[in-house]
Amino acid sequence: MRRRIGQSLRIGLAAHGAALVRTGRMLGGEPLALAERHADLTAPDGIVNAVGALFADDLAPAGWPVTVVLADELVRLWQVAPPPGASRMGDLQAAAALRFQHLFGGALGDWRLSADWDAARPFLAAAAPASLLAQLESAARTHRFHLVEVVPQFVAAMNAWRRERRSGAWFGLVQGGVLSLAAYEGRSLAAVRTAVIPDGADRDWLEAHVAREALRVGVGRPERLQLCGAAPSGWASSIGRLKFACTLFESDASEGQQGWTELARLARTGSAA
Missing domain, CATH: 3.30.420.40 (ATPase, nucleotide binding domain)
Structure with missing residues (x-):
């Protein structure tokens, strides 16, 4: 698979499967669905195997920039109110961790945290399983692509619009x-x-x-x-x-949605095209 200037790949991951989409700013920039695989991604090495299966049809990704969009079922999203007088990043991180524990009944230990940190107003926080991210990093090394971003679908949609x-x-x-x-x-x-x-x-x-x-x-x-x-x-x-x-912004009857599976829509969420 030969890459042209401005093109990139997007992988959508859900608990039941994965999809691969190519996007680009050249020649109209319309996203193109390349591959889709259904499997249990929650199984051991499920993500590594699913990503490998996406590239099984001579879709060599070496050297390509890749964004991974995670279905919201695989992550945790929550709102965090900054503590009064918060002035350090540690204060915001502690508030996010406490809120996570209150909402989801466990510590952040096995999750990797990211957020729109803001000391002045409530902000959105997200956490992905550390094991999931480790599998993606392993897949990137194996297939020699550049893992440029891993983002929850809801966050990708908010950023896009x-x-x-x-x-x-x-x-x-x-x-x-x-x-x-x-x-x-x-x-x-x-x-x-x-x-x-x-x-x-x-x-x-x-x-x-x-x-x-x-x-x-x-x-x-x-x-x-x-x-x-x-x-x-x-x-x-x-x-x-x-x-x-x-x-x-879109709808189930819009031209941009027709003919796209749920997994492919997941992968293209947030794309510039």
């Missing part, structure tokens, strides 16, 4: 029948919430769900919801819908 997001709006991602929401109070992140989307969920369900989440988090209902991923087209704003506006 950062310039489009409006102040005070909630942001969401629809992937694999799950809705993940970043709830905001003004400019401050209030919580990250996920929920399984029931079959046939319409705009009424969405409005009721957002209202419930606002109550649970203890913030006001947003004036606007901005969603990416395979969101049902019926969730978009329409005449008579006054509770909140809903903008779909």
Whole structure:
């Protein structure tokens, strides 16, 4: 597989499989799905084996820059409120670790932490299993590609649409029948919430769900919801819908989503193209 200037590879990893996508800024820059494998990635060496299987069809990745997008089921995401008077990175790290233990019932010992560190307002933190990252680093050495980034899908989506997001709006991602929401109070992140989307969920369900989440988090209902991923087209704003506006950056019927499997969509999340 010969690389052209501006091209890179993206691997999407979920508990049930992996996908490989090529992206680039040249010749229109449309992402191209290259390979997909279904396997149990939670098994010992499951990730190493799955990544190797992606390159089995003469897709030699040596020298290529590779970004890995992790399904949110493989990671932990949570909101951290900085302690009053925090002035050192250690203060923020301790707050993130304590919040992790409170939410997930265990210490951070076997997880690797990253965050949008901010001493002035609540920030988003993420943790990935150290064993998962070690397998990715092993795969990079074996196949001689450059592992440039490992990012949770929700974080990749937030970064990709950062310039489009409006102040005070909630942001969401629809992937694999799950809705993940970043709830905001003004400019401050209030919580990250996920929920399984029931079959046939319409705009009424969405409005009721957002209202419930606002109550649970203890913030006001947003004036606007901005969603990416395979969101049902019926969730978009329409005449008579006054509770909140809903903008779909993508939808299940959009041209950019058609013909793409869930694993391939995972891999392309956050790509510039």
